[in-house]
Amino acid sequence: MTNLNSGEETQSRKAEHIRVCLEDDVQFRLNGTGLDRYRFTHCCLPELDWQDIDLTTRFLGKSLGAPLLISSMTGGTEEAKRINSRLAVVAEQFQIAMGVGSQRVAVEKPEVGDTFAVRSLAPNILLFANLGAVQLNYGYGVDQCRKAVDLLEADALILHLNPLQEAVQSRGDKNFRGLLDKIHELCNVLPVPVIAKEVGNGISAKMAQKLIEAGVGAVDVAGAGGTSWAKVEGERAKDVRQRRLGATFAEWGLPTADCITSIRAIAPEIPLIASGGLRNGLDVAKAIALGADLAGLAWPFLQAAAESEAAIQTLVEHLLAEISTVLFCTGNATLTELRDSDALQS
Secondary structure (H helix, E strand, O other): OOOOOOHHHHHHHHHHHHHHHHHOOOEOOOOOOOHHHOEEOOOOOOOOOHHHOEOOEEEOOEEEOOOEEEOOOOOOOHHHHHHHHHHHHHHHHHOOEEEOOOOHHHHHOHHHHHHOOOOOOOOOOOEEEEEEHHHHHOOOOHHHHHHHHHHHOOOEEEEEEOHHHHHHOOOOOOOOOOHHHHHHHHHHHOOOOEEEEEOOOOOOHHHHHHHHHHOOOEEEOOOEOOEOHHHHHHHOOOOHHHHHHHHHOOOOOOEHHHHHHHHHHHOOOOOEEEEOOOOOHHHHHHHHHHOOOEEEEOHHHHHHHHHOHHHHHHHHHHHHHHHHHHHHHHOOOEHHHHHHOOOEEO
16 A cells, blocks of 8 residues: 655645644643643752853764754745754754654655755754654555655654544544554664654653564654644644544643653663653753653744744754753753752652
């Protein structure tokens, strides 16, 4: 069964996704990240010089200037090319990680591959390719995954897991049977690590364990609290039933904080990315303190990238200042010290 001939439809959908995310109210409103349940204990005498603060870290063997990931968003259109190019330039400037949106459209329409290919703009960053795991049941295999990785000269491949989005999406791909075995096979042969990532509804500890046993090299929890893809697909639905599904399941998912703590409890060593509703450096610091190695943000970066490269630079500078302030005001000089401290309280 193949689905490799619908490039125009996929390209149109990507353009609509950008528009809806920027123009419509598609954020979670009731089901938050869970990070608001935690607060840091203030240290009135940190015994630190601000200059001592070090935000550097490593992830999947690569050095980063800060524990930040520009989460996967877009590609396949001229607007997406402009957004990805701006993001890549700033990612290189600050040495932070970056993922691109689903490259399915580039597999179906190779001529739009340049809207994803940002390695020349960011030769040294940690860069993630991206495909939907469900496409392994729709004609995709190792060859398509290798093409996605090679197009970016990527350091890892994100396989995104999005059953709710596909269920709400008009004509979504809903055959998820047997995917775990196919992910296992892919992990065994792909020359780069595979990252399992949700798209905003969270990964439970039980599912994380299965994915780890299948061979994934990292997990991105992508929990509830940020952009609701049920809302996004409901907004662009062509029929009443799909619109109703989007509204009914608008708040569906596991809060990001719960995903981090539950996965870390059963898998203390797995490289872990926290994303889903993180909006500032305080959220990032909480995620790190809960056990994440990297924190991903999408919507704030999309908003900034739609404006200008300078707006992205300003956003990163603000995030770094906020994370540094948490370290300073908890008496921790490094991210490791923060994670090992008891500064975060529920």
